[in-house]
Amino acid sequence: MTAKLYCFGESGNAYKAALTLTLAGIEWEPVFVDFFGGETRSPEFRKLNEMGEVPVLVDGDRILTQSGVIQFDAVARSGKLGGTNDAERAEVLRWVLWDNHKMSSQAGTVRFLNNFLPLEKRPEGVIPFLQARLMGALKVLEGHLATRDWMVGEGVTIADIACCSYLYYPEPFGFSRADWPHIDRWLDRIAALPGWKHPYDMMPGNPSDRA
Numbered sequence: 704m705t706a707k708l709y710c711f712g713e714s715g716n717a718y719k720a721a722l723t724l725t726l727a728g729i730e731w732e733p734v735f736v737d738f739f740g741g742e743t744r745s746p747e748f749r750k751l752n753e754m755g756e757v758p759v760l761v762d763g764d765r766i767l768t769q770s771g772v773i774q775f776d777a778v779a780r781s782g783k784l785g786g787t788n789d790a791e792r793a794e795v796l797r798w799v800l801w802d803n804h805k806m807s808s809q810a811g812t813v814r815f816l817n818n819f820l821p822l823e824k825r826p827e828g829v830i831p832f833l834q835a836r837l838m839g840a841l842k843v844l845e846g847h848l849a850t851r852d853w854m855v856g857e858g859v860t861i862a863d864i865a866c867c868s869y870l871y872y873p874e875p876f877g878f879s880r881a882d883w884p885h886i887d888r889w890l891d892r893i894a895a896l897p898g899w900k901h902p903y904d905m906m907p908g909n910p911s912d913r914a
């Protein structure tokens with residue numbers, strides 16, 4: 704049975720799950736969630752995920768939420784993308800947790816505020832604050848990638864997929880690939896992997912749909 708991933712193209716967290724499933728070789732199909740139409744706040748969606756968030760993976764009678772959970776489940780099922788030994792697996796976990804707390808949390812919020820919230824509703828001072836925190840995270844990532852091709856070990860893992868997820872989006876939020884040469888080359892390496900697609904090509908939903 705093909706798993707269903709509840710998602711929408713603008714969500715970097717959903718992209719983590721979608722790209723992980725794809726690179727792990729797990730069959731899945733997208734189910735579009737109309738986030739901007741309020742679907743995640745509906746009682747029906749809250750029955751699926753009480754947190755009111757995507758991604759949600761429905762695989763038979765299993766329902767998984769949170770991108771990191773879906774990523775690690777894909778590793779367990781496929782034996783791929785998780786590192787080759789205990790030391791690498793610990794490093795993968797470390798970077799996934801770092802991304803969720805230090806990287807994606809800043810990038811996702813500032814991108815939403817800067818692009819998808821009406822100008823009059825943007826809280827004063829919050830965007831510059833989050834961009835400063837994002838710059839700190841990007842400096843860590845750039846330094847880490849200065850001496851290696853991948854986040855952990857000799858090949859792609861879910862650490863790479865977690866950390867890259869928001870960095871392919873075209874909307875301005877304080878990140879420009881030209882400013883980060885090691886990150887730029889790493890993003891090219893990921894994009895060269897068989898099966899890779901841009902988030903707007905991998906999942907339904909695009910800002911142009913609402914233009």
